[in-house]
Amino acid sequence: MQNEVTIVGFGKMGSAIAEFLSQKNWKISVFDPYFSGELPQNFTRLSQLAKIQTPAILLCVKPVEITKVLQEMPSAKTVISIAAGVSTESMQQVYQGNIVRVMPNTPARIGFGISGIYFGKLVESEIRKFCLQLFSCIGEIVEVSKESDLHAVTALSGSGPAYIELMAAALEDAGVQAGLQRDTSRRLAIATIRGTAELMRQDTRSPQEMIHDVTSPGGTTIAAISALKKGGFESTVQNAVNEAIKRSIEISKS
Numbered sequence: 405m406q407n408e409v410t411i412v413g414f415g416k417m418g419s420a421i422a423e424f425l426s427q428k429n430w431k432i433s434v435f436d437p438y439f440s441g442e443l444p445q446n447f448t449r450l451s452q453l454a455k456i457q458t459p460a461i462l463l464c465v466k467p468v469e470i471t472k473v474l475q476e477m478p479s480a481k482t483v484i485s486i487a488a489g490v491s492t493e494s495m496q497q498v499y500q501g502n503i504v505r506v507m508p509n510t511p512a513r514i515g516f517g518i519s520g521i522y523f524g525k526l527v528e529s530e531i532r533k534f535c536l537q538l539f540s541c542i543g544e545i546v547e548v549s550k551e552s553d554l555h556a557v558t559a560l561s562g563s564g565p566a567y568i569e570l571m572a573a574a575l576e577d578a579g580v581q582a583g584l585q586r587d588t589s590r591r592l593a594i595a596t597i598r599g600t601a602e603l604m605r606q607d608t609r610s611p612q613e614m615i616h617d618v619t620s621p622g623g624t625t626i627a628a629i630s631a632l633k634k635g636g637f638e639s640t641v642q643n644a645v646n647e648a649i650k651r652s653i654e655i656s657k658s
């Protein structure tokens with residue numbers, strides 16, 4: 405398959421993915437009747453779904469729009485959907501073509517995303533290769549073998565940026581309570597999260613092992629870690645992810 409795709413829904417995710425693909429010289433067509441802004445010159449704007457020429461379509465509309473869009477779509481295309489909680493089975497009820505589901509996350513907007521990807525059993529290797537190439541433009545990829553695993557992906561990495569943002573906000577507030585200026589405190593919090601994320605990525609040890617580096621006996625960090633554990637930090641995070649999984653399952657059934 406050529407490096408070309410039609411993006412349906414040019415919102416936050418659709419436009420971000422388009423930008424990264426375009427940087428890698430992909431040919432981009434866009435269908436979004438509600439987008440009134442200027443598209444980059446090298447993009448093709450489509451006025452009807454029926455005019456789609458590319459073999460692959462990236463569906464970036466809200467979950468509630470999916471059925472309507474699929475019903476109007478030309479047949480025999482490979483549809484790649486990033487919609488949360490819309491199952492392959494429900495999409496196949498209205499569209500008989502290859503369907504691939506992907507769950508990206510917001511850091512994709514700066515090329516630092518991670519996408520969970522599920523290929524139905526019948527999806528050929530050429531299409532798999534195409535999808536992996538496409539989503540590697542916006543960050544890392546993990547492939548899941550069961551569609552139901554996408555609930556956990558949604559709860560961990562899909563919703564995950566909000567958990568980290570909450571952590572950053574809490575650290576920022578703690579710094580302000582300790583007397584730091586808010587902007588200084590924010591910079592300290594964000595740079596700490598960014599640096600630690602990169603350190604964890606480069607180090608071969610587990611995060612659990614790495615904590616030992618900063619927890620000297622009787623020191624400041626062990627005092628803080630003890631307080632976090634006493635406050636139920638780990639179980640709170642695990643409960644949060646479980647709640648997100650439950651909600652994802654509920655949404656997929658509604």
Ligand SMILES: NC(=O)c1ccc[n+]([C@@H]2O[C@H](COP(=O)([O-])OP(=O)(O)OC[C@H]3O[C@@H](n4cnc5c(N)ncnc54)[C@H](OP(=O)(O)O)[C@@H]3O)[C@@H](O)[C@H]2O)c1
Pocket residue numbers: 412413414415416417418435436437438439464465466467469472473486487488507508509510562
């Ligand atoms: N944002 C995330 O972090 C994230 C992460 C993972 C997955 N997703 C999934 O990605 C999808 C898009 O999310 P988003 O945050 O990019 O939403 P968004 O910014 O609202 O983008 C959706 C775009 O599709 C347009 N649209 C609506 N109906 C359409 C139609 N019938 N045909 C073509 N375009 C249509 C919307 O126009 P109007 O705004 O004018 O309606 C909007 O420009 C969702 O299904 C979401 O579940 C998002």
